[in-house]
Amino acid sequence: MINNSRLILAHFWLAFISFAIAIVLGAWQMLIRTPLHSSFGTSDWYFRSVTAHGSIMAYVFPTLVSMGFGYAISELSLKRPLAGVQAAWVGFFVLLAGSVIASLTISAGEASVLFTFYPPLIGNPLFYVGLVLIVLGSWIWVALMSINLRYWKRENPGKPVPLAMYANVASSYLWGWTALGATLELILQILPVAAGLRTTIDAGLARLFFSWTLHAIVYFWLMPAYIAYYTIVPRAIGGRLYSDTMGRVSFILFLVVAMPIGIHHLYTDPEVGAGFKFMHSTLTALVALPTLLTVFTICASVETAARLRGGKGWFGWVKALPWQNPMMLAVTFSFLLLGFGGAGGIINMSYQLDTSIHNTQWVTAHFHLIYGGAIVIMYFAIAYDLWPHLTGRELGNVALIRAQLWTWFIGIVVTTFPWHYVGLLGMPRRMAYYDYSNPTLSPQALSVVVSAVGGIVVVISALLFLAILWKGHRGRRVDPGVYRFSTPIYEPARPLVALHSYGLWLTLMIGLTAVNYGFPIIQMASQGHSVSAVYVGANR
Amino acid sequence: MNEAREEALFSLANRWFVGSVTFTAALAIVSALVGLIILPRLQSDVVDLKGLWDSICSAAGVAARPSSETPVEATFVTSTVQLNPGRFAHPSAESIARGKAIARTCAACHGGVDGTRAKFPSPNLAGQPAGAIFKQLRDYQTGARVSVVMRQYVQALSEQDALDLSAYYAQARREAEPVRLGMREPPIVAIGSPTRNVPACGSCHGSGDLKIGTPWLDGQPVVYLRAQLAAYASGRRTNDIDKQMRNIARNMSSAEIDEAARYYASRP
Numbered sequence: 001m002i003n004n005s006r007l008i009l010a011h012f013w014l015a016f017i018s019f020a021i022a023i024v025l026g027a028w029q030m031l032i033r034t035p036l037h038s039s040f041g042t043s044d045w046y047f048r049s050v051t052a053h054g055s056i057m058a059y060v061f062p063t064l065v066s067m068g069f070g071y072a073i074s075e076l077s078l079k080r081p082l083a084g085v086q087a088a089w090v091g092f093f094v095l096l097a098g099s100v101i102a103s104l105t106i107s108a109g110e111a112s113v114l115f116t117f118y119p120p121l122i123g124n125p126l127f128y129v130g131l132v133l134i135v136l137g138s139w140i141w142v143a144l145m146s147i148n149l150r151y152w153k154r155e156n157p158g159k160p161v162p163l164a165m166y167a168n169v170a171s172s173y174l175w176g177w178t179a180l181g182a183t184l185e186l187i188l189q190i191l192p193v194a195a196g197l198r199t200t201i202d203a204g205l206a207r208l209f210f211s212w213t214l215h216a217i218v219y220f221w222l223m224p225a226y227i228a229y230y231t232i233v234p235r236a237i238g239g240r241l242y243s244d245t246m247g248r249v250s251f252i253l254f255l256v257v258a259m260p261i262g263i264h265h266l267y268t269d270p271e272v273g274a275g276f277k278f279m280h281s282t283l284t285a286l287v288a289l290p291t292l293l294t295v296f297t298i299c300a301s302v303e304t305a306a307r308l309r310g311g312k313g314w315f316g317w318v319k320a321l322p323w324q325n326p327m328m329l330a331v332t333f334s335f336l337l338l339g340f341g342g343a344g345g346i347i348n349m350s351y352q353l354d355t356s357i358h359n360t361q362w363v364t365a366h367f368h369l370i371y372g373g374a375i376v377i378m379y380f381a382i383a384y385d386l387w388p389h390l391t392g393r394e395l396g397n398v399a400l401i402r403a404q405l406w407t408w409f410i411g412i413v414v415t416t417f418p419w420h421y422v423g424l425l426g427m428p429r430r431m432a433y434y435d436y437s438n439p440t441l442s443p444q445a446l447s448v449v450v451s452a453v454g455g456i457v458v459v460i461s462a463l464l465f466l467a468i469l470w471k472g473h474r475g476r477r478v479d480p481g482v483y484r485f486s487t488p489i490y491e492p493a494r495p496l497v498a499l500h501s502y503g504l505w506l507t508l509m510i511g512l513t514a515v516n517y518g519f520p521i522i523q524m525a526s527q528g529h530s531v532s533a534v535y536v537g538a539n540r
Numbered sequence: 541m542n543e544a545r546e547e548a549l550f551s552l553a554n555r556w557f558v559g560s561v562t563f564t565a566a567l568a569i570v571s572a573l574v575g576l577i578i579l580p581r582l583q584s585d586v587v588d589l590k591g592l593w594d595s596i597c598s599a600a601g602v603a604a605r606p607s608s609e610t611p612v613e614a615t616f617v618t619s620t621v622q623l624n625p626g627r628f629a630h631p632s633a634e635s636i637a638r639g640k641a642i643a644r645t646c647a648a649c650h651g652g653v654d655g656t657r658a659k660f661p662s663p664n665l666a667g668q669p670a671g672a673i674f675k676q677l678r679d680y681q682t683g684a685r686v687s688v689v690m691r692q693y694v695q696a697l698s699e700q701d702a703l704d705l706s707a708y709y710a711q712a713r714r715e716a717e718p719v720r721l722g723m724r725e726p727p728i729v730a731i732g733s734p735t736r737n738v739p740a741c742g743s744c745h746g747s748g749d750l751k752i753g754t755p756w757l758d759g760q761p762v763v764y765l766r767a768q769l770a771a772y773a774s775g776r777r778t779n780d781i782d783k784q785m786r787n788i789a790r791n792m793s794s795a796e797i798d799e800a801a802r803y804y805a806s807r808p
């Protein structure tokens with residue numbers, strides 16, 4: 001059993017409950033976009049809903065999962081009690097307060113600015129205050145992870161840092177640094193305008209700050225999934241991790257190159273120079289490298305599991321895999337979705353190809369495939385794997401868990417594939433209403449309807465997930481035994497300093513950020529091109 | 541942290557240190573060279589860049605020279621009003637009282653003072669947002685909006701008078717209208733027409749959101765609403781900033797203009 005199971009369960013439950021709310025909203029949004037539009041609500045409610053859905057899915061849900069998982073990793077991999085439990089609770093409640101404040105202002109229709117803020121649109125200041133609180137709460141976690149690792153290092157000089165903790169702390173540093181962009185945007189630019197101290201805002205600079213956050217936040221969402229690939233999957237399917245070093249190198253690469261590439265979200269922004277767009281797109285291409293390393297390493301690890309189980313031949317070993325094991329299913333689905341999503345991502349990251357899909361439904365479909373598909377399915381797997389250790393009870397019906405993973409996979413495919421397709425046809429995103437009586441749009445109606453059906457399947461699967469976890473609290477009491485992360489095939493005797501510390505990588509991360517963002521930020525800030533704020537929801 | 545380990549890492553003897561720094565620096569330098577120098581040079585036929593420095597500046601997002609094109613001048617008077625969201629907040633009681641005093645001279649047509657109502661076909665002003673009133677008054681004064689009737693009434697108004705009037709009307713209550721049968725919201729009002737670039741009217745005019753400088757349309761005389769939409773469409777009314785209303789009205793059919801006007805006029 002885990003000592004801090006209450007702390008971790010609090011994070012997970014808050015995460016999954018907000019996830020459930022957001023996913024129901026998401027499915028409703030899919031419905032309102034279909035030709036049945038008027039039976040499902042008004043545009044005003046659509047944009048409230050999109051703001052809530054995005055804010056929860058981007059800021060609340062993954063952050064809480066990372067935090068809860070991070071606390072578990074710290075305790076389980078370092079084999080020492082978590083330091084700073086009280087601070088961790090403070091972080092949790094700050095985050096909870098922030099989420100409640102933000103949700104209330106969104107529901108009141110005072111902040112329909114979407115999770116990306118889109119200045120010069122300006123909503124109620126409380127919305128932004130809520131989001132800042134969410135970030136502050138999570139930064140407590142960032143600090144705690146690094147403090148816990150430091151204590152452990154002091155007690156265990158010269159020992160190799162467990163891979164799970166190494167990756168976990170890398171993830172927390174990535175988040176700490178990348179959240180800074182949006183936080184600066186909120187505090188320096190948006191909040192003064194929302195509070196009425198200023199009435200103009202430099203929208204170009206605000207977008208630039210947001211792009212600082214917007215790409216690497218995706219990698220922060222991804223981190224728990226990658227940690228699970230390396231440190232849970234091989235063990236759960238009865239194999240060994242093919243290479244511990246490869247894992248460390250991947251996380252280091254994420255730390256260094258995931259951050260200074262956000263301008264690929266501003267390819268059509270006239271205020272950013274083409275040269276910087278090129279620099280960011282180069283690094284964006286590079287960020288595929290850690291993913292390729294990971295796919296290779298995990299496939300190799302899976303193969304070892306199959307061979308240990310007696311698998312033979314070039315491809316025959318695939319049959320020997322434990323296909324009944326939920327973790328096997330989860331990682332397979334996750335990789336398939338990651339493959340499809342990654343292929344689409346190549347289009348988004350290239351400066352020229354991007355123009356053909358910019359601001360279309362293709363983009364929304366893409367990030368739902370990667371995040372909703374490849375990443376969230378691993379969050380499920382993480383919860384299933386940890387649950388008996390958190391509750392001290394059996395999780396129960398494995399068939400039900402498999403059904404949940406299958407419906408999720410199918411639901412995501414059915415939702416996102418037609419969604420990509422209408423994007424290619426040019427259907428714009430961020431719109432509440434499409435006039436399918438128009439002959440140019442009417443052929444898209446069918447795809448949109450299919451996509452909405454997929455959305456409903458996804459909701460059913462999500463509710464099933466919650467039900468399984470809920471039932472897990474009343475299962476038969478068991479002793480789950482000692483929690484184990486996967487062991488590598490080859491364990492180096494003497495750890496390399498570079499792969500067990502962060503100083504060098506953080507320096508490179510900050511240095512590259514300065515090179516890639518420094519000039520554009522200084523240039524825009526010094527020009528000071530401001531536009532009049534457009535207040536939403538307030539009858540001013 | 542172990543001091544000895546730290547030292548060993550940031551040292552030229554450490555392969556990881558040397559390798560990763562070299563790799564990162566090389567990557568940054570090469571991508572900067574290609575992005576800031578080579579590519580802009582290759583495209584110089586498009587941009588007509590004179591020197592190396594020009595091409596670097598342009599790739600970095602600094603406009604080297606202002607465009608040589610002469611800006612197109614409008615053939616009519618355009619609105620010069622700058623609507624600043626903070627400007628109309630919290631007017632003083634004194635300002636409202638002054639506004640009311642002036643508004644008496646307007647009440648014969650616009651109503652809004654002590655129980656009077658607007659006389660057909662003049663628009664109601666009571667309850668209109670301050671920014672909307674202020675903008676129209678200034679536009680009549682500069683000639684950006686043309687009305688033979690209104691011209692005589694605005695000539696003597698100072699900027700403060702206009703602010704006072706706006707402050708007064710913004711808080712004045714519209715007198716209850718005789719009960720009218722509500723009309724169903726026509727599609728052009730409820731959802732606009734995205735394929736023709738017409739947004740839903742309510743996203744600016746109040747039922748969804750009220751954007752600054754945008755008047756309420758509810759209960760205005762149908763003749764007035766129809767005339768204004770027609771004027772935007774034909775380009776006779778040109779004082780809307782950034783052609784917000786001209787672009788919308790131009791893309792509406794005359795049937796839709798009529799429906800929208802009747803719908804808003806039918807509302808209390």
Ligand SMILES: [Cu+2]
Nearest residue numbers: 214215264265
């Ligand atoms: Cu991105």
